[in-house]
Amino acid sequence: MKLKFKGKVFKYEDNVNTDVIIPARYLNDSSEENLKLHCMEDIDKDFGSSVKNGDVVVAGFNFGCGSSREHAPLALKASGVKMVIAKSFARIFFRNAINTGLYIVENAEMADEISNGDTLSFDKGILKDLTTGREYKLPEMDPFISSIIEKGGLMEAIRK
Amino acid sequence: MGLTATQKILAKKAGRKEVKPGELITCDVDLVMGNDITSPVAIKLLNENDRVFDKDKIALVLDHFSPCKDIKSAEQCKIVRDFAKKQEIKHFYDVGRMGIEHALLPERGLVHPGDLIIGADSHTCTYGALGCFSTGIGSTDMAAAMLNGKVWLKVPSAIKVTLKNSLPEYVTGKDVILTLIGMLGVDGATYKSLEFAGEISALSLEERLTVANMAVECGAKNAFFPLDDEAKMYLVVRGACTKQYLEENAIFPDEDAEYDQEIVLDLSKIRPTVAFPHLPSNIRKLGVDDIGKINIDQVVIGSCTNGRFSDLCEAATIFQGKKVAKGVRCIIIPATPEVYRFAMDQGIIEIFMRAGCAVSTPTCGPCLGGYMGILASGEKCVATTNRNFVGRMGAKDSEIYLASPYVAAASAVMGYICSPEEIL
Numbered sequence: 001m002k003l004k005f006k007g008k009v010f011k012y013e014d015n016v017n018t019d020v021i022i023p024a025r026y027l028n029d030s031s032e033e034n035l036k037l038h039c040m041e042d043i044d045k046d047f048g049s050s051v052k053n054g055d056v057v058v059a060g061f062n063f064g065c066g067s068s069r070e071h072a073p074l075a076l077k078a079s080g081v082k083m084v085i086a087k088s089f090a091r092i093f094f095r096n097a098i099n100t101g102l103y104i105v106e107n108a109e110m111a112d113e114i115s116n117g118d119t120l121s122f123d124k125g126i127l128k129d130l131t132t133g134r135e136y137k138l139p140e141m142d143p144f145i146s147s148i149i150e151k152g153g154l155m156e157a158i159r160k
Numbered sequence: 161m162g163l164t165a166t167q168k169i170l171a172k173k174a175g176r177k178e179v180k181p182g183e184l185i186t187c188d189v190d191l192v193m194g195n196d197i198t199s200p201v202a203i204k205l206l207n208e209n210d211r212v213f214d215k216d217k218i219a220l221v222l223d224h225f226s227p228c229k230d231i232k233s234a235e236q237c238k239i240v241r242d243f244a245k246k247q248e249i250k251h252f253y254d255v256g257r258m259g260i261e262h263a264l265l266p267e268r269g270l271v272h273p274g275d276l277i278i279g280a281d282s283h284t285c286t287y288g289a290l291g292c293f294s295t296g297i298g299s300t301d302m303a304a305a306m307l308n309g310k311v312w313l314k315v316p317s318a319i320k321v322t323l324k325n326s327l328p329e330y331v332t333g334k335d336v337i338l339t340l341i342g343m344l345g346v347d348g349a350t351y352k353s354l355e356f357a358g359e360i361s362a363l364s365l366e367e368r369l370t371v372a373n374m375a376v377e378c379g380a381k382n383a384f385f386p387l388d389d390e391a392k393m394y395l396v397v398r399g400a401c402t403k404q405y406l407e408e409n410a411i412f413p414d415e416d417a418e419y420d421q422e423i424v425l426d427l428s429k430i431r432p433t434v435a436f437p438h439l440p441s442n443i444r445k446l447g448v449d450d451i452g453k454i455n456i457d458q459v460v461i462g463s464c465t466n467g468r469f470s471d472l473c474e475a476a477t478i479f480q481g482k483k484v485a486k487g488v489r490c491i492i493i494p495a496t497p498e499v500y501r502f503a504m505d506q507g508i509i510e511i512f513m514r515a516g517c518a519v520s521t522p523t524c525g526p527c528l529g530g531y532m533g534i535l536a537s538g539e540k541c542v543a544t545t546n547r548n549f550v551g552r553m554g555a556k557d558s559e560i561y562l563a564s565p566y567v568a569a570a571s572a573v574m575g576y577i578c579s580p581e582e583i584l
Contacts, residue, residue: 015346015347015439017547017549019528019529019547019549019550019551019552020549020550020551023529023551024197024224024528024529024530024552025529025530025534027197027224027225028225028229028230028232028233028236029232029236030200030204030236042550042551042556043550061347062346062350062379065346065347065379066547066549067281067528067547068198068279068280068281068284068296068297068298069197069198069298070198070201070280070298070299070300071197071201074201088347088350090347090350090379091350091351091379091381092282092296092297092298092376095297095298095301096298096299096300096301099298099300099301099304100298100300142184144312145184153300154300154301154304154312155205155300155303155304158304158307158308
């Protein structure tokens with residue numbers, strides 16, 4: 001896995017839906033600048049001003065439920081978020097994240113143990129929580145899915 | 161082991177004899193759909209010289225922020241309009257012919273039993289009411305499918321929902337699906353199919369479209385209803401297919417199909433149901449649960465969930481000879497031009513206007529907080545739409561209560577959330 005990053009954790013509850021990841025009222029403009037500006041603003045008004053490149057979102061069950069808007073993973077990516085760890089994902093968000101090359105990890109143990117504000121680092125498939133000292137080996141992805149992510153997304157995969 | 165109806169369709173479209181739950185497969189698609197929010201993102205992923213795989217198997221519907229609410233949404237629509245012209249897309253729907261996508265496509269005969277339909281809109285699961293596989297996907301999936309006519313899918317396992325008996329008066333398909341979401345929770349069917357069985361004809365076809373429409377609200381990948389006589393007649397009348405096509409292509413699950421879970425719903429026990437803020441699973445049964453008196457500011461009747469002709473007829477039954485309560489704004493949005501015209505011909509629009517309702521041209525508008533009925537801070541709205549998430553229809557501290565057209569109309573007349581039985 002090529003991915004490598006270091007950043008802070010933004011932690012949320014269950015059922016973080018696409019309407020709060022990026023509210024529909026801003027979907028008349030799909031530019032990265034616009035999506036980044038309003039990402040998460042209805043549940044976390046400080047997200048936009050404090051999120052940095054390399055940060056990670058951690059959440060409970062059913063992350064990304066609701067609308068099919070791909071603007072949701074795109075808004076997180078535009079904000080600098082490198083990975084989303086959740087107890088479970090809603091299925092359209094799950095495939096949109098894969099198709100747009102956003103790393104997602106479905107793991108209840110990690111979602112429980114990692115706290116808001118923790119510093120994480122990720123390299124060579126190992127995620128380290130530098131705040132707690134815990135280490136996690138990422139669960140194996142289906143080869144079909146990881147090949148899409150590794151190529152940078154579905155369009156890149158089908159054009160090759 | 162037998163296959164569910166969904167698994168049968170997926171196997172056929174993957175060119176396989178059978179498939180197993182959890183397998184990742186690549187399938188041929190019969191129709192790819194997108195709207196004015198999701199299509200521009202897909203179109204931008206295509207190159208100047210790309211040609212779509214089949215110009216007759218793509219549907220583009222400008223329904224979300226259209227008729228355009230501002231310059232930015234007009235630019236988005238223009239991207240889709242120019243693309244449709246350049247690629248000679250047959251099923252392109254613009255203002256005047258445009259209706260809300262999930263009401264429009266079945267009405268225009270674009271949904272066939274046994275089809276595999278993907279749409280860049282989460283409520284694409286609606287078409288399962290007509291015996292096909294349909295599911296929501298993202299813009300990249302849409303772009304890829306427009307290019308090569310294929311989609312990757314994980315084969316779902318299924319929950320079987322068996323319907324028994326019939327619904328009491330003033331209780332509808334909307335109450336059925338809200339009840340089911342209340343039972344399963346908002347992620348109770350994640351990655352799975354909801355396959356309906358039993359006395360499906362106890363629900364009208366339009367009610368089945370409403371039920372299938374909200375399957376995604378409990379996380380389901382798709383919903384499936386086998387065809388009954390009403391569904392067959394609808395498909396033939398709408399020009400979707402011939403009787404012979406129905407005989408050859410109607411899909412039924414194998415008798416020994418395996419299900420993760422089986423639920424039996426006694427329709428006679430279902431009550432008018434309301435989903436309270438801020439999740440569709442947060443339900444209350446009117447006349448059973450004590451909800452107190454919740455005064456409301458707005459009512460919206462419409463959307464891909466409940467903007468069809470029978471929905472407007474139900475609302476009209478309530479509004480006949482009555483007025484919208486003082487201080488309440490009631491907005492009614494027929495889902496398609498045909499629904500609007502039928503409602504006009506039948507005098508239903510007149511009933512609404514005499515009651516003091518505003519009647520709009522088709523649009524998704526208020527359902528997703530786009531325009532045409534945005535809520536201010538602290539305002540409460542009863543809506544026949546499908547989501548009541550934080551900020552969905554406007555200010556983040558506004559509240560949305562999801563209900564049937566009967567409950568929405570009755571609440572508009574009384575000024576607070578109430579059961580239709582209270583005024584009829």
